[in-house]
Amino acid sequence: MAALPVDDIRRLSDLHPKPVDVGYQYGTAGFRTSGKILDSVLFRVGILAALRSKRLDGKTIGVMVTASHNPEHDNGVKLVDPRGEMLESSWESHATVLANASSTDELISALHDLIKIAKIDVSKPARVVYARDTRPSGPTLVAALEDGFKAMGAETRNAGVTTTPLLHYLVRTINTKGTKDSYGDDSEEGYYTKLSSAFNKLIAGRPPRSPLVIDCANGVGAPAAKILSRYLQNSLPIELENTAIDTSGALNNACGADFVKVNQKLPPSLVNVLQPGQRACSLDGDADRLMYFYLDERRQFHMLDGDKITTLVASFIVDLVKVVSLEEELRVGVVQTAYANGSSTKYLSARLPVKCVPTGVKHLHHAAEQYDIGVYFEANGHGTVLFSQPAQDLIFSHKPSTPAQSTALTHLQNIINVVNQTVGDALSDMLLVEAVLAHRSYGGAEWDSLYADLPSRLVKVVVSDRNAFKTEDAERRLVSPPGLQAKIDELVKKYDGGRSFVRPSGTEDVVRVYAEAALKGQADELAFRVAGLVYDEAGGDPAQRPKEFL
Ligand SMILES: CC(=O)N[C@H]1[C@@H](OP(=O)(O)O)O[C@H](CO)[C@@H](O)[C@@H]1O
Ligand SMILES: [Mg+2]
Numbered sequence: 160m161a162a163l164p165v166d167d168i169r170r171l172s173d174l175h176p177k178p179v180d181v182g183y184q185y186g187t188a189g190f191r192t193s194g195k196i197l198d199s200v201l202f203r204v205g206i207l208a209a210l211r212s213k214r215l216d217g218k219t220i221g222v223m224v225t226a227s228h229n230p231e232h233d234n235g236v237k238l239v240d241p242r243g244e245m246l247e248s249s250w251e252s253h254a255t256v257l258a259n260a261s262s263t264d265e266l267i268s269a270l271h272d273l274i275k276i277a278k279i280d281v282s283k284p285a286r287v288v289y290a291r292d293t294r295p296s297g298p299t300l301v302a303a304l305e306d307g308f309k310a311m312g313a314e315t316r317n318a319g320v321t322t323t324p325l326l327h328y329l330v331r332t333i334n335t336k337g338t339k340d341s342y343g344d345d346s347e348e349g350y351y352t353k354l355s356s357a358f359n360k361l362i363a364g365r366p367p368r369s370p371l372v373i374d375c376a377n378g379v380g381a382p383a384a385k386i387l388s389r390y391l392q393n394s395l396p397i398e399l400e401n402t403a404i405d406t407s408g409a410l411n412n413a414c415g416a417d418f419v420k421v422n423q424k425l426p427p428s429l430v431n432v433l434q435p436g437q438r439a440c441s442l443d444g445d446a447d448r449l450m451y452f453y454l455d456e457r458r459q460f461h462m463l464d465g466d467k468i469t470t471l472v473a474s475f476i477v478d479l480v481k482v483v484s485l486e487e488e489l490r491v492g493v494v495q496t497a498y499a500n501g502s503s504t505k506y507l508s509a510r511l512p513v514k515c516v517p518t519g520v521k522h523l524h525h526a527a528e529q530y531d532i533g534v535y536f537e538a539n540g541h542g543t544v545l546f547s548q549p550a551q552d553l554i555f556s557h558k559p560s561t562p563a564q565s566t567a568l569t570h571l572q573n574i575i576n577v578v579n580q581t582v583g584d585a586l587s588d589m590l591l592v593e594a595v596l597a598h599r600s601y602g603g604a605e606w607d608s609l610y611a612d613l614p615s616r617l618v619k620v621v622v623s624d625r626n627a628f629k630t631e632d633a634e635r636r637l638v639s640p641p642g643l644q645a646k647i648d649e650l651v652k653k654y655d656g657g658r659s660f661v662r663p664s665g666t667e668d669v670v671r672v673y674a675e676a677a678l679k680g681q682a683d684e685l686a687f688r689v690a691g692l693v694y695d696e697a698g699g700d701p702a703q704r705p706k707e708f709l
Contacts, residue, residue, distance in 0.1 A: 161282035172263040175202035185254035187519040187665035189237025194296030205307015209285035217284035221330035224291035228417035228443040231410040243331030243581025245521040285313035290326040292379040293404040322446035324584030355390035357576035361594040370396040372439035376415030380446035416441040416448040442585040448540040449585040453603030465536030466503035473534040482567035492530035498538040506610040541583035614679035616686035618672045622697035625663035634662045
């Protein structure tokens with residue numbers, strides 16, 4: 160069995176020393192922190208990606224350098240497994256171990272351990288494809304990553320500056336190229352062609368669409384949406400806003416999907432742009448999240464979040480499945496997290512199976528794979544639709560008995576192709592939403608009226624140790640610190656339609672509090688009361704207690 164190229168690793172590792180006194184964790188979204196302290200992490204992730212590929216007989220592994228919706232000065236990195244899905248969870252801890260090795264010697268010894276534990280044949284080829292978003296720290300971090308690849312002698316393909324979902328698409332298409340499972344052409348062009356031609360077929364014969372405003376969060380979604388618009392031509396007129404990818408500090412700043420979701424308001428930059436009734440959406444910094452919204456006649460803001468997208472899309476698919484009389488063979492189900500608005504869960508549960516899983520896309524994705532057709536979106540707008548292989552085979556082979564069935568089947572086939580099944584994809588999801596709206600003849604208001612959101616509030620609490628907070632029941636209840644859940648239950652009882660839960664964030668050093676209630680003021684009050692409980696319970700300094708906490 161070949162040995163690790165220790166000399167190359169040593170020489171290059173010395174160029175990327177780990178800062179002392181910094182600990183790293185491969186969390187829900189990979190490694191994510193200030194871009195200034197990620198150099199050694201990127202180098203080591205380069206090595207890890209090569210080893211993961213060797214472990215999988217030279218299948219291509221993806222590496223994405225992004226911190227998504229986080230502030231511009233943050234950055235991050237995550238690995239993508241061969242089918243375009245998130246890194247297998249047992250390897251998350253390998254990643255954490257490598258990132259925290261304090262010296263080159265320790266790194267090399269950790270690598271030897273990893274090879275043994277994970278049974279890696281080092282003589283196998285290593286193949287990786289990588290990309291980054293538009294963050295200013297990206298080029299330097301990618302150089303560190305490339306040193307990691309070089310140390311391992313990996314075969315590499317640089318996908319440049321692109322969106323996270325496009326990188327996931329590339330990983331899957333590269334690995335399925337020339338097989339019966341081919342997912343498309345392994346190029347940017349292949350991606351845009353696949354999505355746009357499916358969309359064009361889906362909306363063929365429908366009245367022309369009115370222009371859609373896209374807030375690109377001043378990120379990589381801007382160039383991506385521009386390219387997509389060329390492929391769409393007249394089928395979907397779009398107006399791009401917040402496209403300043405070279406303006407320092409602009410990324411995700413007072414714009415983008417996370418801003419809209421958290422603040423429940425219009426990005427200020429759109430105030431003089433958006434017309435009442437016009438459809439608009441926001442992407443996040445790496446274009447895998449999508450939030451829709453519109454202004455009513457009184458210029459009141461209305462948000463159409465991931466739950467509203469789930470409802471729109473799942474109902475449409477269910478109706479198509481009914482038309483083709485395949486309800487038994489094509490079971491449609493929905494996956495949500497505790498952050499899903501209670502009204503959406505109620506609406507959906509009355510119509511289809513709904514499952515609640517812990518936060519983080521990998522949990523939703525895996526649960527959605529259990530259905531023939533699984534629709535999943537986090538409330539924050541990250542999600543997609545998964546079709547099992549048997550479901551796809553049936554949809555492409557079934558013989559329709561009537562013209563209506565033939566049309567419905569064709570729509571299902573085109574939905575399969577418009578959707579990026581590897582991961583949530585803002586641009587693909589946007590095309591899917593636009594297609595369904597066109598079929599239903601809905602504007603924002605009609606879509607919004609399917610159910611009324613319960614007012615909700617999300618609050619962050621800074622605590623000294625978020626790991627002291629442990630949850631059960633898909634994060635809806637706290638088991639630790641002991642006794643805190645009972646106090647939350649007591650509070651919740653006092654609010655009409657009240658619901659609240661507390662969980663440690665997987666991406667930030669905070670504990671999150673969510674609350675909803677029948678009235679906005681009540682949801683806010685409940686959230687701030689629970690936040691106060693959490694703060695005090697965690698031993699927060701009374702002098703620093705945020706004044707809004709009750
Ligand atoms: C409330 C919320 O929006 N949480 C987000 C956030 O996770 P936290 O574990 O809550 O920090 O980032 C994750 C990764 O992007 C995303 O999957 C998740 O939905
Ligand atoms: Mg993102």
